[in-house]
Structures are given as C-alpha cells and as structure tokens.
Amino acid sequence: MERIYLDHAATTPLSKEAFDAMYPYFSDQFGNANSQHGFGRDGAGAVLEARQSIAKSLGAKPNEIYFTSGGTEADNWALKGTAFALKDKGNHIVTTRIEHSAIYATCKQLEKFGFEVTYLDVDSEGFVSAESLENAIKDSTILVSIMYANNEIGTIEPIKELCEVAHKHKVLFHTDAVQATGAVRYDVKDLGVDMLSFSGHKFYGPKGIGGLYIRSGLKIEKLIIGGEQERTNRGGTTNVPAVVGMAKALEVALENLERNNEYVASLRNRFVEKICEQVDEIYFNGPKAKDYDKRLPNNASFSFRYIEGESILYSLDLAGVCASSGSACSSGSLEPSRTLLAIGVPVGTAHGTIRFSFGKSNTVEQVDYAVEQVVSIVARLRAMSPLYHPTASTIKTVK
C-alpha cells in the first residue's frame, strides 16, 4: 500500500540539496567549530557561511542570528531571556490563546515565577486584532509574543501591524515564525520584530536545529550556558551539519517559494473543495480566504461532527493516509486543542478535528485518494456514533 504523507506542518522530508550540503560535515569535516586547528576551522567556516546565508534569507545581519536546537528552544529563550532581563522593569507579558505549546508552556512557567500573562482572544478565523493588543498593553508590559502563522489552522497574523502597536508603547515584540518561515516571504527589518524563532525541519531542512533572530542592540538573558558558542550567548557544541543543512534548505525554499506555494495551495484547494462537496456537517477551520498573506498554503483543518479525531486518524493511517489530529504535539493528551476552542469550535466537535498539511511532493492522485478515504471513513465512523441520529437515551457521566 502506498503511504501518502499529508502532515507537512509536523515535519518535512530533508531536501536533496540540504542533504548533499550536510553530508561532508558528518565524517570528513567533522571538526568542532570552536577548535583552534584545521578541522575546527573547516567547521567554523561552514557555520559562518550558513549564518550569512540565513541572515540574508531573513533580511537580518549575520550577528543577529543565533542557532538553537529548534523552534522550541528559540521560543523558550526569547520569552525567558526577555522576562529575566527586564524583570525589574515590569512583569507583564502579552501573548495569544492560540500559540504553540512552546510559548504557552513557557508562559505558564513564567506565571509560577511571578510574571503576569495576558492571553489575547482571536476571532473565529484565528486573527488577533491590533485593538485587542492595544487594550492589553499596560505600564508593566515588557514583551508581546504572537505567532506569525498558526500550526493548526494556518492563520497568518498581521505581524507588522501588531509589532507597530507594541513599539508604540515601547514594548518588545517576539514572533514564533516556525510555521511561516519557508512559506511566507518576510524580512525581519520590514516586519520590525525584535525577536523571531524558526525551525529547520519545517522547510525541508534537518530536525534538531533552529534559530532565534535577536535584533542587534537588544540584550536578553542567556538560556543555555556553559560554552563560548554563538558569541557566548548559547552554549553547546555547534551542530555543524544541521546548521549547514538548514541554511541550504531555507535558501532553496525561498528561491522557489511562490511556485511551491501555488502548487501546494492548488492541492489543498482541490482537497478542501471535494471534502466540502462530499461530506456534510463539517467545519473548515481557519481563514476562509485563501490569500497567501492570510492563510498558509499547505493547511486544511476540518472538524467532523459526531466522530472522534483519533478514530479518524487511525482509520486514515490504516488506509495509508498520514495526517494529524488537531496538532501532533497534543496527541496523547485528552485536552481539546486550545486553538480550536479559541476560535469557537465546541469541545465535542474539536475532538473530531483532523489537520491535513500538503507538501511539494504530493500529487493530485494522492489528494483524490485521500478524499475518497476521508469520505468513506467519516461515513463508517458516523454509522458507529451514538451522537449521529441519536436514540433517545440520557447520557450518564462517569469520572
């Protein structure tokens, strides 16, 4: 059976170009980039080039790019680093109800240490309004952190506008651009953000590598310490092949961004149209507009009423279709997704949510096969559901 990968928001396969670029740095040029000899210089040279390439890709200066173990670390660093550095100035942080758990859990931890966090509401399509941010900022606010694009429903936030609001009040602005990077063309200077997180494996680069852009002149507290790496700001031996691979992957992604987006969006749109035609009683979550500046081109999130996400997911998997229930990070948890609740999806319906995320290697045939499978699985599970055409019987709740 052919397996069809429709989970590109969880991770993407490493591109051939990135793999080839990384290859020499695993064995032949294995040196520690901090060593003071020929092997070390090989590594250091590669890291320098990668940093310049990524800086160029994002519109930053090379000394504003810091490599981390991934998006999660970058998010942790931006929030804790800023909170610790500015704790004497204020203790209030503004974020949203739809952030990735790397931000949400970090905020929850900061609350335990005396910080106050405001979680902004979003509208039914997942958008944060400048007005709500304006109203949330107060004298004690030290940081605003709002994601660039949502991982579950694909909403692209108006970051430039939101950043202007924060700056008007002299408050720092961070964005988690993990889903946006490689799918949305941006320039950090044009956006105006003070910090921005990204992750290699979301744009056909390697896993276990990411980065944080920190605007020059901004000093935040360190998170991972114990080495001189990253100009003493982030300890730990530099993952040379991963850094090289991420730089190459980003370069390739941006080179082909418009063409790829158009192709991926065409697959997504075909899928969405067919599902909406053939399955009733569903919600298509996220922005209705398919503009590239409003919604990620790869994302389609559906809530199927009367049935449960895990059952759908496993049934799809048995049919060779690999998707995700809500978001991959919340699988294993019994809690419905915070993002879905924030956009107003009822709890029961939120449980029946599947995220399909398309990629450049998917085909029209795969999309059509996936549609067929979704249609038949939803019908089968609904026939099995006590909520679909229910028999009159009261439900007793057990704990």
Next chain:
Amino acid sequence: MYNEKVMQAFQNPQNVGEVENYNAIGTVGNENCGDIMQITMLIEDGIIKDAKFKTFGCAAAVASSSTATAMIIGKTIEEALKIKNSDVIETLEGLPPQKIHCSVLAEEAIKLAIEDYYSRQGK
C-alpha cells in the same frame, strides 16, 4: 501505541449498531475525554440474547465496546454484571495507561443497560 489485538478490534469491530427491539439501553460518557458509549441489549429469561454498541471515541473506546458486547452475548444478567473493566483489558491483551478509562466506560455501559432493563421490568 496500541497492540495488534486492539487495532484488530478497532478495524473490524463486532456488534456495531442497535439491537432491534432492545429492552435495555445504557449510554455513558466520560467527562474528561468526551467519549460516549451506548450499549443496547435484548434480554430474555435472564439471558442476554443480543448486544450491540455505538461509540463516539478513540480506537481504544471502539475496541473496548466491541470486546465488551462480545463478552456478554449469551451470558446471564448475573454473569454480565460481574464483568470488570480489567476483563475487557485482559481480552484485548492490554491498553495504554491513558486509555484504561475506555474499558471502564464499557463496564459502566453494561451496568447501566441492565439497570435500565430492571426499571423497564418494574423491578
């Protein structure tokens, strides 16, 4: 996450639907995970002649429902009331720890359906 037996029961569940002319129905829901399980039975002369389920829930909930209904068909009411969630787990050769509550739902649904039968009999 699941063993082969659970996946088998999930993929090819037995006794899906509602028993025609049922005289016992029990619907239970778990307040944490939102799963809902309905069991209908036809009971004659103290024996469960037939049982079917409808379940809103994860693969473990479907597998537990299928297993539980298969376990009670042909049993007396007294025997069915003795079925514990651990018996369902044993038949499925194990469930992941966070899915144990699905088997509890099956035990509760059986008990509730039998209670319903008694109340219909005016006992």
